[in-house]
Amino acid sequence: MDFPENCLDAVEQLIQQTHQDCAHLLELANKFSDIQEHLSNHVHGESLQTQYENLPPSLHGLVELNYDINNHSYCRLIEPLVYLRHYDETAQSMAISPLNSDGRPFTLSTPRIDEPEDNSHIHLRIPFRSHLWDGLFAMRTQAADMNVLGKDYGLNPETIRGLTQFLTNEPIPTPSDSVYLGQGVRVRYFGHACILLQTSACTVLIDPLISYDIQTDSRFSYTDLPDQIDLILVTHAHKDHILLETLIQLRHKTKKIIVPANNRSSPADPSLKLALNAIGFEQVEEATCLQRLPITEGEVLCLPFFGEHGDLDVDTKLSYRIRFGEINILFFADSRIIDDRVYSDLVPLIGDVEMMFIGLASQGAPMSWLYGPYLTQTINRNDDNNRSLSASDANHAIKCTSIFKPKQAHIYAMGREPWLQFIMAQNDQNQHQENIEVEKYLSWCRHQDIESKLLYMRQQWELIPK
Ligand SMILES: [Fe+2]
Secondary structure, three states, X not given: OOOOHHHHHHHHHHHHHHHHHOXXXXXXXXXXXXXXXXXXXXXXXXXXXXHHHHOOOOOOOOEEEEEOOOOOEEEEEOHHHHHHHHOOHHHOOEEEOXXXXXXXXXXXXXXXXXXXXXXXXXXXXXXXXXXXXXXHHHOOOOOOOHHHHHHHOOOOHHHHHHHHOOOOOOOOOOOOOOOOOOOOEEEEEOOOOOEEEEOOOOEEEEOOOOEOOOOOOOOOEHHHOOOOEOEEEOOEOOOOOXXXXXXXXXXXXXXXXXXXXXXXXXXXXXXXXXXXXXXXXXXXEEEOOOOEEEEOOEEEEEEOOOOOOOOOOOOOEOEEEEEEOOEEEEEOOOOOOOOOHXXXXXXXXXXXXXXXXXXXXXXXXXXXXXXXXXOOOOOOHHHHHHOOOOOOOHHHHHHHHHHHOOOEEEEEOOXXXXXXXXXXXXXXXXXXXXXHHHHHHHHHHHHOOOEXXXXXXXXXXXXXXX
16 A cells, blocks of 8 residues: 555554445355355256255345356356445545646555545545536536536535636647548557547547646647547456546547447456446447447447456457548457457458557466456466466567558557556566567568557557548
């Protein structure tokens, strides 16, 4: 935890409070593990009907007992029913503070608490679905009266005063080129896996993770986005590809969000659509592999995404081909390109590829780093490391690039931008190994006359149709 010692009491209190407030959820999780263990140790082929009598009260009405086709019995959590019984938005809050540097505590281990004598942020216990947030974040680019907004949502005068300190009466200089009016496709790299595609008729944002503005370097930020985003595409449910901090700030200007559909039988694969709907995103649709989604003057084709999930049965992952006119762009995110046969089969569907983006974060964390809390049995250290959350290495990426033969193939999603430190745990040894893979891939691309870069901070291209 990234706290000074004088926060010890506050941390202890938070732990106690969490155990108290979430006792029913902790009970649900424990009983769910118990029933899984019971089924796998004691139930082998007989009817499951009598097993419902053994369910603890906390699971009654929330689960279905099933066999898979290998005759292994398991307990399936019916997620919408869990929301119906247990969803509690009083646990939601947002801390707002000015940021002048990228030094932020690591988010997986450091909760946001109100530190003693810390007046640097305002902590608002208001549900995420409240349109107050939309009004507030729209004020990044559209002037409004904080007093009126605050009163509309029942904020007290002190909170309104607190929020007003983050606002200005001066016009904010906004870039004149946030809207693209050219004849082709403008591609903007916002850092990590976040890429904005713009034509004069359509705007698509992939894996939104937008940095705040700071004056020390040049980076794309919220003011570089147009007033309307027609479509947000999410590749998978890892925190560096779907970040609530960014999404909630874009909700007021986003028409539609596409997320991959989940595997409803796997507790390790919760539904993004349900989660986003619950917190006030009404414009969410699910997509599955090879689904085609029309966009203005183009189409999104959903593609398979292999690996990077510790060999767990997770479906919430898609790569995308986005086509505008005759221009095709591929986004593979962290997909680990293991079996290249599938990509050969896709070539006729995809056509000539102008540009391709692929992640080479090949030194992923052990599987339990993200998925440990879902496991009902401990996994040994060796298996945990071998089932790491790794994207493609250079050889995987070379295989894929050889198949699609793009004119440009860029490496992205490497977690290196300074504003990612609060969610990424990079270390020098991993980065050293990844640099070797990056060099190998870039060198191969050079020999093939494929334009290729390791993307960092910001980048922009304009693709003009022939
Ligand atoms: Fe990932």
